[in-house]
Amino acid sequence: MKILVTGGGGFQGSHLVELLLAKGHHVSVLNTYSEQAKNNLARVLSSINLIWGSVTDKELIEKSIRGHEVVFHLAARVNVDESRKDPFSFYHANVLGTMYILEAVRKEQARLIYASTCEVYGDGHVLSEREGLRENAELRPNSPYAASKAAADRMCHAYFKTYGVNVTIVRPFNVYGERQKSGTFGALIPILVSRALIGQDLTVFGDGTATRDYSHVSDIVDGYNLILENDTEALRGEAINLASGCETRVCDIAAYIAHVLKVDIVRGEPRPGEVSRFPADISLAKSFGFSPRMNLFDGIARYIDWAREHNKG
Numbered sequence: 001m002k003i004l005v006t007g008g009g010g011f012q013g014s015h016l017v018e019l020l021l022a023k024g025h026h027v028s029v030l031n032t033y034s035e036q037a038k039n040n041l042a043r044v045l046s047s048i049n050l051i052w053g054s055v056t057d058k059e060l061i062e063k064s065i066r067g068h069e070v071v072f073h074l075a076a077r078v079n080v081d082e083s084r085k086d087p088f089s090f091y092h093a094n095v096l097g098t099m100y101i102l103e104a105v106r107k108e109q110a111r112l113i114y115a116s117t118c119e120v121y122g123d124g125h126v127l128s129e130r131e132g133l134r135e136n137a138e139l140r141p142n143s144p145y146a147a148s149k150a151a152a153d154r155m156c157h158a159y160f161k162t163y164g165v166n167v168t169i170v171r172p173f174n175v176y177g178e179r180q181k182s183g184t185f186g187a188l189i190p191i192l193v194s195r196a197l198i199g200q201d202l203t204v205f206g207d208g209t210a211t212r213d214y215s216h217v218s219d220i221v222d223g224y225n226l227i228l229e230n231d232t233e234a235l236r237g238e239a240i241n242l243a244s245g246c247e248t249r250v251c252d253i254a255a256y257i258a259h260v261l262k263v264d265i266v267r268g269e270p271r272p273g274e275v276s277r278f279p280a281d282i283s284l285a286k287s288f289g290f291s292p293r294m295n296l297f298d299g300i301a302r303y304i305d306w307a308r309e310h311n312k313g
Contacts, residue, residue: 007075009037055097079185083145094148116153118173119146132281160237173243177217196261206270208251216294243280
């Protein structure tokens with residue numbers, strides 16, 4: 001198939017591109033230019049059609065989607081803390097950019113697989129310990145980032161209902177792994193590992209009992225591919241969670257990294273608007289054959305090994 005991946009030079013996107021190429025697809029990538037994106041795609045540059053540009057460029061989107069049967073839309077502004085500082089840029093990229101994608105997909109009559117996020121659900125603390133967030137749960141986003149993704153998520157559903165666009169909405173929970181951003185506005189595991197590698201103590205905000213469902217990027221891109229290969233009526237217009245199905249406390253993740261890399265843990269003040277739980281129900285994904293394989297702490301160990309080598313480079 002001819003497939004376009006927006007955000008294909010990013011963390012998740014670059015792993016997805018590699019998998020799609022391995023499956024024999026013809027892959028194009030649309031990504032804003034950065035040295036990081038270039039590095040993420042270094043191993044596949046000769047095998048893809050690379051387009052530098054933004055999803056907020058309407059004309060470029062229309063040209064890029066022409067001739068493609070499937071579009072994976074992963075391009076987005078993604079950090080909760082950054083969205084508090086600059087909410088408009090998140091609306092511009094995540095809502096308006098997705099509108100341009102939807103319009104171009106509708107005209108091309110292509111299939112769209114949209115990367116939403118678990119953040120659209122808001123806090124899952126009201127659920128019992130045995131319950132997870134299901135796809136039909138109310139969306140109660142807690143941040144400008146989450147709200148922008150929820151708006152785009154529901155616009156995808158509206159384009160299915162109104163125009164019959166073949167769209168599937170994927171809601172990954174907390175993804176981690178090689179190539180994930182570790183600096184300013186980076187993700188938890190890369191930030192903790194990068195600090196520990198230079199001997200800094202690790203800060204856990206609040207009591208650290210907030211839980212997340214972490215999945216290694218290899219499991220998530222396997223899930224994307226599974227959805228690609230299951231182009232059925234049951235997935236058209238629907239949302240589907242991708243996660244491990246296991247909750248882990250933030251303090252336990254920090255403790256593991258601190259133990260492996262021989263640093264201490266210090267406590268910081270709770271962050272405003274912190275979500276206490278994100279428990280995932282992945283029964284729908286499992287019904288299509290999704291089966292996460294990577295144990296969290298094995299995956300963190302793998303990431304630490306990669307980060308050590310990356311830092312040497």
